[in-house]
Amino acid sequence: MSKNIHPDHLFSLNNRVDAKDGKLVLANMIWVIFALFIGGSAGMLQTFIRAGMFELPFGIGYYQLLTLHGVILALVLTFFFIMGFQIASLSRSAGAFNDKERLLGWIGFWMMSAGTLVAAAMIATNEASVLYTFYAPLQAHAFYYIALAVIIIGTWFSVAGQLMRYFRWRKEYKGHKTPLLSFMASVNNVMWLVCTIGVSMSVIFQYIPWSLGIVETINVSLSRTLFWMFGHALVYFWLLPAYMSWYVVVPKVLGTKGFSDNLARMSFVLFLFFSIPVGIHHQLTEPGIDAFWKGLQVVLTFAVIVPSLMTAFSLFAVFETHGRKLGATGILDWFKKLPWKDARFVLPFLGMLFFIPGGIGGIINASGQMNQLVHNTIWVVGHFHITVGAPVILTYFGVMMFLLPHITGRKITKQLNNMGLYLGYTWTFGMGLMSAAMHFAGLRGAPRRSTFSEYGGADIAQEWITYQILQAVGGTFLFVAIVIAVILFIQLMTGPKTTEAEEFPVASMMDQSVPTTKWVENWRVLIIITVFLLLIAYTMPITQMFTENIPGAKGFKLW
Amino acid sequence: MHKFEKIWMSVGTGSLIIFLVILGVSAVHAGHTPAASGIETINPEYVREDTRFAEPGLHESEDEEFDYNLYFVASAFSYEPSEVEIPQGSRVKVQVATTDVVHGFQVVNTNINMMVEPGLVSTYNTNFDTVGEYLIVCNEYCGVGHTDMTSTIKVVDGGAEDNE
Structure with missing residues (x-):
């Protein structure tokens, strides 16, 4: 292709995911469907056990199941989806990968697959019932930690291939602004590379030597702090691909333009800065960290809310402008004009609605004093089920609706579109009920990560059990939704082929021709600011964990 | 814009x-x-040999700011003491240490909620103003008996002086 073509023309020429890249995307997506079924089934069983309605056979433990649920959904499902969707987005917006870039994607895929299988084997044999947060000094089999390290390193390979594709575009079209989707994927990838440094150091230098018996004890505070340095950025790593869809895909599904290219880039840059130096807000009630550093990270956490508000604004700006263009009058009439029969819109839209209480809950959790009341109660579980478990996953479903047939050369039929709508509404009802019950039970003190218990007949525990029964009802609806999803996704890939494949919708922006804000694509500046904030937030707390002579902890296997 | x-x-x-x-x-x-902030170390293998935690339970405080020190030892899967009475209106410095893995220390229906980690003492200063029985639960996964890990705080009527 001639290098003289302006990227905006290229943008319109390049309207599909390259066929070879498509295979890689599809391989990742098949893991997503598989993980959804396994992890979701585990989740449903958990709600039944906690309600006291079911006991596991064959000596399977509740916490074994909980570990499986966490690892398979929070790590495996999301990682494979994110890699697949980002590769598709880059191939669609910046153009096909070259062989080297694609090979890196495949190496990543196989490493992630191998790691997943080994981790699953460790969980299945009850060698790793330590949850996906692997809190030391509970000590799993060394293979569990090694497997998780391999999964993370696998993502690095895939991410490296993606970043190379992005930077190759930049070199080929020097001076032009990069396609928005490719920029967004790159922000998420760079954020990922920085935030996973903490957890990989912890796994490689703490967990693996300790679980192999090379060292006897582990510095628990340090391991937790390094984990959460990654653990909160992880939630934004899940969220940003959903935002990619909200900013770029959804407007095109409506048949209109996105609100602002510059605003979208700016909000992603803010996520890059503020996703990482905030992990200590997960550790507000624990010893080993001074109140000052907890407070500082609370302030930084609040900064992350700003780009979320920007996102909310631009989405509803698009919805309202679009509705008015279609002739809507009055204050809320435009709402009716939205494509309520199109699953590609309804799925992410339901997700956006969940994000309103989800975001409010997030502000509550980050507020130190209120965190005190909800920390480690099932409120928190309710919170992340209406964030990652609804806005993020419903948007992923919405993406899979068009991405699977796009790659396999099929179309969304009317019947499959309707299935998508059923999936959305069933999921919304089930998740709404389950997470509401979790929030209320949490406010009454019910702990998270706990199997069924009457707590010695305490009155308050009876009250919790009532809420747990409601959670089981919600869990049942969610399982029905998962069955619908699995059948839907398989049909989207295996139905009759069509001459023209389903579109991968990519909107242009209202300010498409305006140049980007100056430093937004200056990666050197972006990375320096990111690392600088990370150092401010973490240097002192981590230094103290080394200098204060905290006694190390021996490993325990208490399950 | x-x-x-x-x-x-x-x-x-x-x-x-x-x-x-x-x-x-x-x-x-x-x-x-935030609860439990700061660094006060303790060797998890010698918690019971430590003067602070040799006799878990309620002790009159030598500190003017407090009426009592309340010490809890958390280990899989129980708390010591398993029940404690506190006179209503007491100003109490609650300190908890673990002998093994990470535990939670949540006194349901109060603001007391903190993590307990091996190697460190977790502290929370509070007043017990309302008479009643309060359930303590472990809210951090610690192993198979996690939900068996409970204790009770009974806030009883009248100051310590009024009792025998």
């Missing part, structure tokens, strides 16, 4: 700043700093 965008972002960012000011005032002025 669009006018509505400016309004929206100003209101949004403005309310975040108000939230942060409230948090800050509450922390600095009212002393509501």
Whole structure:
């Protein structure tokens, strides 16, 4: 292709995911469907056990199941989806990968697959019932930690291939602004590379030597702090691909333009800065960290809310402008004009609605004093089920609706579109009920990560059990939704082929021709600011964990 | 920037700043700093040999700020003491240490909720003003018997002096 073509023309020429890249995307997506079924089934069983309605056979433990649920959904499902969707987005917006870039994607895929299988084997044999947060000094089999390290390193390979594709575009079209989707994927990838440094150091230098018996004890505070340095950025790593869809895909599904290219880039840059130096807000009630550093990270956490508000604004700006263009009058009439029969819109839209209480809950959790009341109660579980478990996953479903047939050369039929709508509404009802019950039970003190218990007949525990029964009802609806999803996704890939494949919708922006804000694509500046904030937030707390002579902890296997 | 965008972002960012000011005032002025902050070390293998935790339970405080020190030892899967009585209105410094893995220490229906980690002492200063029975639960996964890990605080009528 001639290098003289302006990227905006290229943008319109390049309207599909390259066929070879498509295979890689599809391989990742098949893991997503598989993980959804396994992890979701585990989740449903958990709600039944906690309600006291079911006991596991064959000596399977509740916490074994909980570990499986966490690892398979929070790590495996999301990682494979994110890699697949980002590769598709880059191939669609910046153009096909070259062989080297694609090979890196495949190496990543196989490493992630191998790691997943080994981790699953460790969980299945009850060698790793330590949850996906692997809190030391509970000590799993060394293979569990090694497997998780391999999964993370696998993502690095895939991410490296993606970043190379992005930077190759930049070199080929020097001076032009990069396609928005490719920029967004790159922000998420760079954020990922920085935030996973903490957890990989912890796994490689703490967990693996300790679980192999090379060292006897582990510095628990340090391991937790390094984990959460990654653990909160992880939630934004899940969220940003959903935002990619909200900013770029959804407007095109409506048949209109996105609100602002510059605003979208700016909000992603803010996520890059503020996703990482905030992990200590997960550790507000624990010893080993001074109140000052907890407070500082609370302030930084609040900064992350700003780009979320920007996102909310631009989405509803698009919805309202679009509705008015279609002739809507009055204050809320435009709402009716939205494509309520199109699953590609309804799925992410339901997700956006969940994000309103989800975001409010997030502000509550980050507020130190209120965190005190909800920390480690099932409120928190309710919170992340209406964030990652609804806005993020419903948007992923919405993406899979068009991405699977796009790659396999099929179309969304009317019947499959309707299935998508059923999936959305069933999921919304089930998740709404389950997470509401979790929030209320949490406010009454019910702990998270706990199997069924009457707590010695305490009155308050009876009250919790009532809420747990409601959670089981919600869990049942969610399982029905998962069955619908699995059948839907398989049909989207295996139905009759069509001459023209389903579109991968990519909107242009209202300010498409305006140049980007100056430093937004200056990666050197972006990375320096990111690392600088990370150092401010973490240097002192981590230094103290080394200098204060905290006694190390021996490993325990208490399950 | 669009006018509505400016309004929206100003209101949004403005309310975040108000939230942060409230948090800050509450922390600095009212002393509501995060629980268990700071570093006080203890060897997890010798918790019971440590003078602070040799006899878990309620002890008169030597510190003027408090009436009592309340020591709890957490280990898989129980707390010591398994029940404790506290006179209503007492100002208490609650300290908890673990002999093995990470545990939670949540006194249901109160603000007491903190993590307990091996190697460190977790501290929370509080007043017990309302008579009643309070369930303590472990709210951090610690192993197969996690939900068996409970204790009870009974806040009883009258000061310590009034009892025998």
